[in-house]
Amino acid sequence: MKVLVVDDEADIRRIAQLALTRIGGLEVVEARSGAEALEIARAAAPDVVLLDVMMPGMDGPETLQALRADATTAAIPVVFLTAKALETEQRRLLDLGAAGVLVKPFDPLKLAAELRAVLERR
C-alpha cells in the first residue's frame, strides 16, 4: 500500500514516514503543500492520502476538493490528520467527504494500524 503524506511540517512528515514504513511496512511518498500533493497524487497514484488540515496556501479541505475535481485522483480515499480535537471539527471534516480523521499527536507505533482500520471501515 502506498501512502501520500501531505504536511507543511517537515518533522511531522518525517515521523509519519518512519512510522508508516518502519513499523507499518507501507510505502510512503511525501508532499509539502496542497499544490504539490495534487501533482504527486496524479503522478504516483497512491492508495490513500494522509492530509494535514492547516497548511499555508491551499489548506487540507481545499486540497481534498481539488483531488476530487480531478478524474485521475477523485477516487483516492483521503484521511485527514488534524491537531483540532473538537468533535465538531472532526464531523465537519468527515462531512467534506474524508474517509476518516486521525488526531495529532498520533502514536507512531499505531499510525499505520489506525490508517488501515479507517480504510477497512469504509
Add this chain to the structure above:
Amino acid sequence: MTPAPSGPPLPPDEDERLAALRALGVLDTPPDPLFDGFVKLAATICGAPIGLISLIDRDRQWFKARVGLETPGGSRETAFCSHTILDRHHPLVVPDATADPRFARNPSVLADPHVRFYAGQPLVTPSGHAVGALCVVDRVPRELRPDQLAALKLLAEQVVAALELQRQARRDARLAAWAASERPAAAPTGAFERPGAGRERAREVPGGRARWIAAAVAAAGVALTLAGFAASRAAVSAARQARFVAEAEAVRDAVEERLIAYEETLAGARAFAVARGRPSRGEWRAFAESLALSTRPGIVRLGFASWVDAGGLETFQRALRRERPGFAVHPPGERPRYLPIVHFEPDADDPERALGFDLLTSPGRRRAIERARESDKAAMTERVELLQGGHGVVMFMPTRPEAGPEGVVYASLRIEDLIRGVAPGTAGRMQVRLFDGPAAAGNILFDGSPETAIRGDALRAELSFERAGRPLTLQALSRPGFDRGATSREPWLVLIAGLLVSALAAGTAWSAASTWTRARALAARLARDATRNEERVRTVVDNVAEGILTFDEGGGVGWCNAAAEQLFGAPAAALAGRSIEELVPVARGDLRDGFRNEAFGRRADGALFPVELSVSQMRAEDQPLFVAVVRDATERREVERMKDEFVSTVSHELRTPLTSIRGSLGLLRSGVLGELPADAREAVAIAERNSERLLALINDILDVERLRAGEFELAREPVAASALVAAALDSIRPVADARGVRIETSVREAEVDGDRRRLGQVLVNLLSNAVKFSPEGGTVRLEAGPEGADVVFHVIDRGRGVPPEHQAAIFERFRQVEASDSRERGGSGLGLAICKALVERHGGRIGVDSVPGAGSTFWFRVPRAAEEQP
C-alpha cells in the same frame, strides 16, 4: 495600667476654625427649638437615646442642642466630637468605645452617661471649617445602617445651613437698623423681633413678597429632602432584601438544626435498640419517655420495626401476640420479606392500626429504608401520608444488633409542627414553604399559609440544604408584616424630618427676609444652592457608566440618564414613553424587584447588544416605580471570547510540536531505529513520560473548552456498573502498580443510563487522584451499587484528606488543595472540574466526604437505566 490618653490633636486649621465658630455667634445663646428639632430627629432616625449638636470651642465643647443628656457641655480634651472635627469629610463612628483605645478610658465611657456607641457627622461651614458635630450616642455597642448615616449627614448639612441663615439674619438686621437710623423719614410700617437680633428693629417688606421668598426656600428644602428620600429608599430597598434573606436563612438554619437534632434522637433510639436486641414494649416506652417527645415538636411517633422473612412470619406473630394480643402483620398477603411495626410511642390507643403495619408496602418508606440500610445513616422519605393522618416525612435508621433480629427505628415527623416550633415569630412576616427537592419540582412538604395571596413586590428567597439524604428547599416570601418592622420607616422619617426642617428653614427665611435687600440676596443664594445641589446629583447620575432608567408598572419608560441615551442610541425624549420590553427584550413578568441577570439590549437601530441588567422597585404609596440599571457587557463578552480563542489556539498550537516529540520518542523506544543503550532508553522513557503529561494537560484544557462550548454529546445507553469498574481498573492498574497501591473493589451490580466512555473517564480520574494521594503501598477502595433511582460509585482513599473549606472548591477549575500539588503530583487541576461537569451532564451529582489526615471518599451518583428503576 494604661495611662489615660491625652486629648486629640488640634486640627491644622484650628485658628481659622475658631474664627469661623465665633463668627457664627451661636456660642452660649439660649436653646432654640429649631436646633432641638434637629437633634431629636437625628436621635429618632438613628434609634439612639442621646442626640447632640456639639460645638468645639478653644478648650471646651458646648451643646447648642441636646436630647437625652443633662450636661451643657464639657472639656474639649475628653469630647468625642473633638475627634470628629479632625476629618471634615467623614463621620466618626465608634461601634464600641470600650474596644477603642482612644475612648476606652474616657470618663464619659467609664462613668455617666456610660457611652458605648458614638456616631458624629462634622458640621462644616461654607468656608470649609469643622466647627462641631451633630452626633448620636448610645449606651450599648452597635452600628448605624447606611441609610441612617446618610440621614445624619443630611441633617448635619441642614444644621450648618440654619446656623448660617441665622448669622446672616442678624447681620442684615443690623444693616437694616442702621439704614433705618440713617433715613428717619421712612418710618417703619411694622416691626418684630427676631431670635438673636436683640432689640434691633427693621422695616418689613410687603407681606406678599416675604411669603413668596419663604415659599421658595421651602421648595428648595423640599427638593433636597426628596432627593435624600429617594437615596434613602434605595439603600433601604437593598437593606430590606439583605435583611429578608438573612431572616430566611435563620429559619432554614433552625429547620436544619432541628432535623439534625432528630437525626441524633434517632441515632439514640438505634443505639438503644441495638443494645437491647429486640426491645420489649415496656422498654421502648421507658426509652421514649426518657426522651420527653413532647419537647421535640414535629416528632409524632418514635417507633421500631423488625425484619421478618416469609418463613418466620407465623412464629414472629405468635411471639408478638404474647405481648400484644391480636398482633397481625398487615396489609395481608404473601411477600418475601416483611418489616412490621413492633413498637411506637406514644401508643395510648392505636386507631390508625400502626401496630403490625408492614413498612415495605409503602413505596416511599421502602425507598428511604433502602437508602438508610445502604448508607447506614438516617434517611428520610419524600412526602408520605402519615399513619396518624395528614402528611409528613419519616426518618429511618437501620439497627444491626450483634445478636437478635435486625430492624429499623423510625421517627414520623409532621413538618407543620416542626416549622411552627422553630420559627414562631415569622408567621406574619414571611410565608415559608418547604419542598422536597427543588422548589420548581413542586413537591411541597409544608406550606405556611396557602390561602394568602402574595403581593407583587414580595421578596423571595430559596435556600437549599440536604438532610438525611434528601435535598430540601426552603422557600420564603415576604408578607406585609415584614415591612412593618421599625427599619422600613426610616426613609419616611427622612422625608418627614426633611419637610419639617424645610418648614423651619422657611420660617427662618420668613423672618430673615424682612428686609428687601437681604431677601433678594438670600433668594439668589438659595436658588444657586438648590441648582448646584441638583447639578451635583445630575452630574453623578449622568457620569456613571451604567445606563439608568425608570419605568412604571405598565413598562412605560419615564426618565433616563446620559449613559442610557448612549447605550440605546436615542435621546431621553425618544426613549420616554417607550416600553421597557422594546429596549430590553425580557418577559415583563421577570422585570421585577431583585431581577439581576444577563440579557440583551436593543438599540434604536435594532441592533442587539449584551447587557447585565438589574431592576429594583421603589414605591411611593400605591405607585410602583421601577429602576433599571443597564451595564453594557459587550466588552466583557468580547474579552471572554478572546480568552476562549486564546486557549483554543494555544492548545492546538501545542499539539503540533508535541506530535513530533512524541512521535520521535515512540520510534526510539520501539527499537525500529536501532537498539538503544540502557541509559539512553531510560532518558527516552523520562522524555516520553513527561510529554504524556503535557499532552494530558492539553487534553484537559480541550475538554474544559468542549464543556464550555456545550460540545459534549453523551452517547447514553444502559451500562453495567461492573463493566465501568473493570474498564477503569484496566487503565489505572499500571499507575497503581507503579506506586505499589492496591485497589479493592466491591460491586453490587446495577445498570446506569450513561455514556460508557465519559463515565469511565470520571472513574479513572477519581481513581487516579486516589492513587496519587495514597501513601505508597496503601489501599484504594472502589465501591459501586444501586441506591434508590441512582447508581452510586465511591472511591475511598486513606490519603491526607481534603480540609472542609476546600471540599467545594476542588471541583472548580484549576483548583488543587495546595498550589504545590500540581508540581508534586502532576495533574492540571482540571480533572475534578471535568468530572463534575460530566456527572452533572448525566443529571447526577458528585461530592467528597473527607476527614483531613484520615482520607477521602469521592462519590458520584448517576441515574439507573430506565428498566432498572425500582
